[in-house]
Amino acid sequence: MNARAVAAWSAACLFITLATSNPAYKAVVLAAALSALAAGAGRRNTRRVLVGVALIASFAIVLNFVSAHLGTTVLFALPATLPGVGGAYTLEALASGAAGGLTIAAAILAAAPFSVILRSHDVMDALPSALARTGTAIAASLNLVPAFATSFSEVMEAQRLRGWRPRGPRSWAAVVVPVVLTSVEGSIQLAESMEARAFGSGARTRLRPARLSGADWLVVAAAAAAGLGFAVALAAGWVADWGPYPTLSPPTVDLRPLLACLLLFLPVLTWRSRA
Amino acid sequence: MAIARLNRLSYWYPNQRVPALDEVSLQVGAGLTLVAGPSGGGKSTLLRCFNGLVPHFHGGRIAGSAVVDGMDVVATPTRRLARAVGFVFQDPELQTVYDMVEREVGFGLENIGAPPREMREWVAQAMRDAGVEHLAGRRMRTLSGGERQRVALASALAMRPRLVVLDEPTSQLDPDGAGLVLQAISAVADDGRAVVVSEHRLAALVGVSTQLINVERGRTEAVEPSAWVPPAPPSLPRRTGAPGGEAWSLRDVTAGFPDHVVLDGVELAGRQGEVVALSGPNGGGKTTLLRLIAGGLAPLAGTVERRPGRIAYLPQNPTALLHRPTVRSEVALTLERAGEPESPEAILEALGLCDVAGRYPRDLSCGERQRSALAAVLPGRPSLVLLDEPTRGMDVGARDALVRLIARLRDSGSSVVLATHDAAVRDAVADRVYEVVRGGVRELARAASTK
Numbered sequence: 001m002n003a004r005a006v007a008a009w010s011a012a013c014l015f016i017t018l019a020t021s022n023p024a025y026k027a028v029v030l031a032a033a034l035s036a037l038a039a040g041a042g043r044r045n046t047r048r049v050l051v052g053v054a055l056i057a058s059f060a061i062v063l064n065f066v067s068a069h070l071g072t073t074v075l076f077a078l079p080a081t082l083p084g085v086g087g088a089y090t091l092e093a094l095a096s097g098a099a100g101g102l103t104i105a106a107a108i109l110a111a112a113p114f115s116v117i118l119r120s121h122d123v124m125d126a127l128p129s130a131l132a133r134t135g136t137a138i139a140a141s142l143n144l145v146p147a148f149a150t151s152f153s154e155v156m157e158a159q160r161l162r163g164w165r166p167r168g169p170r171s172w173a174a175v176v177v178p179v180v181l182t183s184v185e186g187s188i189q190l191a192e193s194m195e196a197r198a199f200g201s202g203a204r205t206r207l208r209p210a211r212l213s214g215a216d217w218l219v220v221a222a223a224a225a226a227g228l229g230f231a232v233a234l235a236a237g238w239v240a241d242w243g244p245y246p247t248l249s250p251p252t253v254d255l256r257p258l259l260a261c262l263l264l265f266l267p268v269l270t271w272r273s274r275a
Numbered sequence: 276m277a278i279a280r281l282n283r284l285s286y287w288y289p290n291q292r293v294p295a296l297d298e299v300s301l302q303v304g305a306g307l308t309l310v311a312g313p314s315g316g317g318k319s320t321l322l323r324c325f326n327g328l329v330p331h332f333h334g335g336r337i338a339g340s341a342v343v344d345g346m347d348v349v350a351t352p353t354r355r356l357a358r359a360v361g362f363v364f365q366d367p368e369l370q371t372v373y374d375m376v377e378r379e380v381g382f383g384l385e386n387i388g389a390p391p392r393e394m395r396e397w398v399a400q401a402m403r404d405a406g407v408e409h410l411a412g413r414r415m416r417t418l419s420g421g422e423r424q425r426v427a428l429a430s431a432l433a434m435r436p437r438l439v440v441l442d443e444p445t446s447q448l449d450p451d452g453a454g455l456v457l458q459a460i461s462a463v464a465d466d467g468r469a470v471v472v473s474e475h476r477l478a479a480l481v482g483v484s485t486q487l488i489n490v491e492r493g494r495t496e497a498v499e500p501s502a503w504v505p506p507a508p509p510s511l512p513r514r515t516g517a518p519g520g521e522a523w524s525l526r527d528v529t530a531g532f533p534d535h536v537v538l539d540g541v542e543l544a545g546r547q548g549e550v551v552a553l554s555g556p557n558g559g560g561k562t563t564l565l566r567l568i569a570g571g572l573a574p575l576a577g578t579v580e581r582r583p584g585r586i587a588y589l590p591q592n593p594t595a596l597l598h599r600p601t602v603r604s605e606v607a608l609t610l611e612r613a614g615e616p617e618s619p620e621a622i623l624e625a626l627g628l629c630d631v632a633g634r635y636p637r638d639l640s641c642g643e644r645q646r647s648a649l650a651a652v653l654p655g656r657p658s659l660v661l662l663d664e665p666t667r668g669m670d671v672g673a674r675d676a677l678v679r680l681i682a683r684l685r686d687s688g689s690s691v692v693l694a695t696h697d698a699a700v701r702d703a704v705a706d707r708v709y710e711v712v713r714g715g716v717r718e719l720a721r722a723a724s725t726k
Contacts, residue, residue, distance in 0.1 A: 119375065136372065155596065157571040157590070158590045158596055158652075161569055161586050162587075162652060163612030173598070177598040178595050178596055181598065185637070186369050189364065190369055191332075192328060192332055193364055193372075194372060195353050196326055196328060196360075196364075197362075197382055197386060197431075198354045198383050201355070203388050204388060206385055207391060207395065
């Protein structure tokens with residue numbers, strides 16, 4: 001699949017998610033993003049992303065539930081004298097938190113194909129020529145990120161066995177300094193290797209120029225139609241706002257913007273897992 | 276006909292008074308040129324002169340002349356010299372740009388604006404020449420070190436350079452991976468190309484080389500390849516006492532991850548004053564076993580016991596430990612933490628580091644860094660010594676110094692466990708040898724075990 005087509009689809013998802021407060025449409029985008037991700041990355045890879053997304057969304061829900069003591073439907077109450085957590089816990093605050101969590105989850109999943117489905121060279125190939133060199137340098141440096149994470153745990157273990165113990169912020173220098181220095185040296189060696197292969201010589205070409213296939217064009221068309229359709233629906237007032245306070249009510253759903261959102265499911269038919 | 280000519284070339288790294296290369300004159304033509312010499316002698320610096328990384332990337336001062344494929348190295352930027360000189364670095368992981376094999380091989384061609392159609396042909400040809408055509412479609416991160424290094428060779432060949440330079444390409448590899456890389460290098464040289472290789476494992480290449488250049492203290496000396504004598508295997512000072520009581524043990528130990536068991540039901544123990552060597556393929560579980568003994572990893576099942584006392588642990592990438600301003604202060608830090616009164620000079624002398632003791636360890640050559648890291652973890656009287664591939668990238672002199680140090684630790688009562696692919700070191704120091712493979716451990720019979 002082409003990174004430009006994925007970018008168009010992600011942009012449409014993000015636009016709808018962020019343009020409305022109505023959780024019904026966000027839920028449709030979330031379902032579309034989840035289905036597309038499963039189709040493109042495989043269920044196993046999608047599950048890994050889901051765990052992270054669920055954690056972040058849960059945090060948003062809990063935070064709102066604990067901190068926003070608004071609304072009329074009280075589920076339970078803690079003594080107001082308890083610092084930070086005291087007060088009424090309401091169904092409306094829970095729903096508001098859930099809507100926030102839904103927005104975060106949909107936004108993350110809409111952008112997830114860039115890291116989960118596409119490979120770094122897919123993205124580099126899709127960049128305009130003017131950005132090709134910068135993109136290559138960024139992608140190359142991203143290759144060092146896993147090594148950085150591994151290096152941190154290895155150095156900490158080795159220093160601990162060398163007698164190091166964490167005693168205040170200054171003591172962490174024995175771990176942080178070697179990790180940072182090793183990463184910097186790794187970056188320099190990578191730069192040296194790129195220089196030795198003529199990086200920065202002039203205009204670059206590509207081994208396999210990125211072209212949009214028929215399926216990619218379909219995704220672009222569906223994404224454009226979804227984004228445009230939803231924008232028109234917003235302008236026409238067909239997308240009803242939603243707010244949980246003061247009393248919880250279900251969101252109103254209009255068929256026309258809903259149809260626009262449903263177009264985002266198209267990648268389920270065109271994206272095939274590389275897993 | 277010479278492809279590269281260096282004439283009285285001298286080079287100083289930035290802020291250095293002593294030249295890293297001192298009036299070097301040599302010619303490189305078709306065939307295999309081997310570059311040998313001790314760590315820190317100037318091999319890597321010399322190799323980087325061929326494609327202009329020295330001085331263009333590293334800075335510093337240069338005198339004399341260097342001409343490669345008709346281009347003046349001092350006046351021509353590396354990115355232009357790259358069309359004539361392909362370069363392969365030591366560490367296969369730190370020269371990867373793309374995550375797909377073909378893309379990685381084609382990276383240089385993309386940079387010089389080669390037409391996509393020709394590029395595909397050249398990439399395919401380079402992959403055949405380097406013996407990696409079967410890796411097409413693979414992701415770089417799924418390759419072994421040896422495979423990655425051969426892909427690096429293919430990406431150097433793809434640009435159809437007149438000269439291919441490889442800087443210790445096998446130093447980070449296990450024997451199987453190194454063998455494959457050396458085989459590929461021989462094939463490329465046999466093809467009539469000019470190849471320059473800096474290498475410690477000379478035995479595999481010296482027979483097919485056209486010239487051998489020894490580099491020491493920045494000076495070069497041509498040696499007749501047929502006159503080259505393989506280094507003697509390291510000899511171990513005679514043991515001064517019998518092994519003592521049990522120092523560590525693993526009883527029915529299972530380790531790894533719940534969904535991927537690395538070691539299963541392992542029974543193993545070591546005694547004070549004894550050296551146990553672990554061998555076996557990469558990924559077999561040697562490092563996991565060392566980490567279990569060290570206490571850095573908890574077993575999933577079974578028990579691990581060790582006598583109280585200081586543990587000296589050398590990880591696979593030991594230079595990552597170095598963070599003090601001098602080599603001496605690295606050693607002093609360990610001694611201070613351990614509360615041992617020994618002077619840092621003892622281990623610095625044992626590992627041949629006195630000359631560089633006052634220098635910043637990360638400014639040293641790879642071999643010197645490796646020895647500095649060893650000095651940083653091994654001073655004093657540790658009760659348990661765990662070494663993970665301690666001879667990786669070491670020259671013969673450093674390897675022999677390490678063997679003597681291990682003997683000293685053994686005789687002072689330390690229990691030593693080393694994971695190594697280096698058969699010469701294993702045969703010299705080990706009282707017992709175990710193969711760690713497919714989650715199990717089995718003792719290997721060996722003639723020298725009665726030593």
